[in-house]
Amino acid sequence: MGGMSDIDDDAGADARSPEEQADLDREAxxxxxxxxxxxxxxxxxAWRADARIDFDMVAGHQWASEDExxxxxxxxxxxxxxxxLPIIKAVAGAEVNARLDIQYLPREVGDAALNELLTEGSRYLADEAEAEDEESDAFxxxxxxxxxxVEMRxxxxxxxxxxxxxxxxxxxxxxWDASATKRNLVDARRLFRAKSMDMAEARGLFPDADPEDLDAAWAEDRDGEQHHQIQPDQKRSDRPGDVSDGTSRVTIVEATWWERKRVAIVTDPTTGESQEMEPAKADVLERRAAALGMQVDIRRITKRVYRRAFLGNTILKETPSPAGDRFAYACITGDRxxxxxxxxxxxxxxRDPQRFANKWLSQxxxxxxxxxxxxxxxxxxxxPDQAAFEASYGKPGAISWVTDGTLQSSRMKEKPLPVLPAGHYQLMEFAIGSIRDASGVNLELLGQKQNDQAGVLEYQRKQAAMTILASLFDSLRRARKHIGRVRLYMIQTFLSDGRLVRIMGEGVMRIVPMLRDKTAGDYDVVIDDAPSSPNQQQVVWQTFTSVLPIIKDMITPQVLLEVLPYSPFPDSFVAKMRELLAQPAQPSPEQQQHQQIAVQTALAKIQDMTAGANLKNAKAGREAGLTHHDTLDGFAKVAAMAAPPQAPAQAGFAA
Structure with a gap:
């Protein structure tokens, strides 16, 4: 019976059409x-629950619902x-003032002249996409x-x-992948994004899909309650309206993952170029080459293949990853x-210092x-009269009458002033100070230090605070490397279609097309301080002005072209100055007259030298001709002496 069942299953599998098999694979x-x-x-x-609390803390919703x-x-x-909030804004401001720049360095000598186009093209595309602002927001x-x-698309x-x-x-x-442990999730195998949107927007993104499939209700985790049991034919009690209603909300899940795939790398023996193909095709090629007596270099390797799919109640769309051999999402991680x-x-x-400070203030x-x-x-x-006493007691300069003996018998005394428990103020001040201490951000970075201190000392203390936050900025640098690699892939694969980009080179703005043959090649992604960074501008300009008295005699227009972008002058003024410096200087009339005299003098000298050289050449030629004539004459004499004697010629006959 078991053998018959296996035979029936195999027969059923063989009887399936390619479309049916594809549907089964899609469902699996x-x-x-x-x-x-x-x-x-x-x-x-658990992390998402904590993240919601963190966002509430920054927004000012710092009391737990039960405590409130x-x-x-x-x-x-x-x-x-x-x-x-001020501490978060101080950290965000420090990142904005020290923004990083993505540069591409060539790996091959022949690509050295093309990296400027890629780097400037990347800056242009990032500027158009306002990428720096989005990356700062993610930070x-x-x-x-x-x-x-950060998503790149x-x-x-x-x-x-x-x-x-x-x-x-x-x-x-x-x-993200639950097994990923490295910073920025560089070892993640899969990523998901569950986005809630209107039904009308979902239909616009997937016009060919069935409206009943445009809702991944199984993906929701609303307040920790997973909707595992909602079936396609069941109605949603938490979503009023029909699925045809454009205002109803649906959830679409974007899945990105990589899987291993066996491929064959075939090297063409005539050109030496390598080509990737399926292992089955490589086997056929190898057999045919062996039959012809040829040897083909074939290497079989395992590579990563990145895929992307949009999920609703089924797979709505599946494509290769738009970022090539990487995820189209860059992650920035904090502390582990x-x-x-x-x-x-x-x-x-x-959290706790802020909450305790709020509680002590309320108490x-x-x-x-x-x-x-x-x-x-x-x-x-x-x-004697309570009403008259109450009316006169609060009036300045008024006399309040009391019964005889009241003051002596202590029948009247003042209420004691408010007295707080001992140490209450100290605890409240400790909680307020602990908010700043727990974050590692000092008063200098917040700009709240009011003591008179040297600027050098304040700068050093700001740098000390930045040292504490260095790991956070290092994650941002690593994420920007990932962004740079994805941007390079998109430029080389999709954006090198002849579109015009604006680049700055040698002080002159140029509009150049991005062509595929000009952007191809392998490049390393380098993260450097951006020239537009305020901190970088300030440091470079202060250093340059401090050494300017020493190197003032060595300043050339080329040096000024490189230094002006770091100056505190407006961008329009800097651009105009760079344009003027890049132009060749016009000489004065006196300089032009001196130049003409110098040119005429040089031409006269050249003519004299040319005439003298011609005379010498003619004389040398004449002497060489005489020498050659003497040589031929001597050779003829030697030949005549070596010849045998001849009989005298007959008269009347020609010799």
Missing amino acids: RFRKLKAWYRTDRDASS AALREQGRPPITFNRV VDTAICGMGW LDYETNPDGDYVEDRVNPLEMI DQNRNSWFGIVRPM TLDMLNRQAKGGLLMEKTAV
Whole structure:
């Protein structure tokens, strides 16, 4: 029976059409991707809960819901003095003032002249896409929750030829490989992005898909409650309206992963070029070459192949990765939580100090409200007229009459002033100071140091604060390398179609086309300080002005062309100066007259030298001719002497 079943299964498999087999493979791939997504989502659910708290802390929502409800029930104000936001803004400002630049260095000698086109073209595309702002926004996410994401893609909606686009991605939309442990998730095998959008937008992205399939309800994790049991034929109680309603919300999952694939590298014996092909085709080629007595160099290797798919209730679309052999998403990670295999930013250590500071401030205000703020304690018979006493007690210069013996018998005394518990202020100041201490950002970096101190000392303390944050900036540098490699691939593969880019070279702006033969080749991605970085400009300009008195005699227009971009002058002024310096200088009339005299003198000397040389050549030629004649004459005489004697000729006959 078992053997018959196997035979039937094999026969059924052989009877399937290619379309049916493709559908089965597609369904199997969908189940695999969905299982990966659920595993990775559940592994990072705790991180997403913490990330939401971190974003609330920065936005000023720093009280837990139960604590805020208890305070309001008691009539106490939930005071929030947000000291987390200035620290995050200080770190973000430090990144903006020290932005990095992506450069490409050639690996081959022949490509040395082309790296300028690639580097300047990359800057131009990044400037058009406002890439620096998006990367800075992702860096702020990293400082807050420990993870920042940047997407690199081509947009064909506004330009049929494709525009390069970089977008900051909400970290809460991203799901990453649960087994990835390295910084920036460089060892991740798969990435997911679950994005919520309107049904109308989903239909615009996938016009050929069935509207019933445009919702990955299985992917949602709303407040930690996974919707695993929603079937395609079931209605969603949390989403009013029909699926045809354009205002209803749906979830689309983008999956990117890599898988190993066996390929054969065949080297052409005539040209020496290598070509990649399927192993089966390589086997056929090898057999045919062997039959002809030829030897073909074939290497079989395993390579990574990156794929991308959009998931709803099924696979809506599947394509190769738009970034080639890399992910189209760049991740920036903060500090590692080893036990949870997750990442966190500088907000997490500031949570408790900020919350305790808020609680002590609220408690202080409550104690001040509950205690007396002036007034008297007195007996009813201590004054003859209570109304007159109350009216006169608060008036300056008025006399308040009391009954005889009231002051001596202590029948009236003042209420004690508010007294806070000992050490309360010290604890509150400690909590406020701990917010800054836990982040590693000092007063100098915040710009709040009010003591008079030397500028050198303040600069050194700012550098000390930047040293504490160095690991965060190192992750950004590593992410920009990934961005640079993806941008290089897109330039070489999709954007080298002759489009014009603006580049600056030797002080002159040029408009050049990006052609495929001008951008091909292998390049290394180097991250350097950008000339537009305010910190870099300030350091270079201060250093240059300090050594200017020493090297003033060596300053040339070429030196000024290189130094002007680092000056504090406006960009328009710098561009005009570079244009003027790049032009050849016009000589004055006196200089032109001197130049003409010098040219005429030089021409006269050249003519004299030419005439003298011609005379010498003629004389030498005449002497050489005489010498040659003497040589021939001597040779004739020697030949005549060596000849035998001849008989005298007969008269009347010619000799």
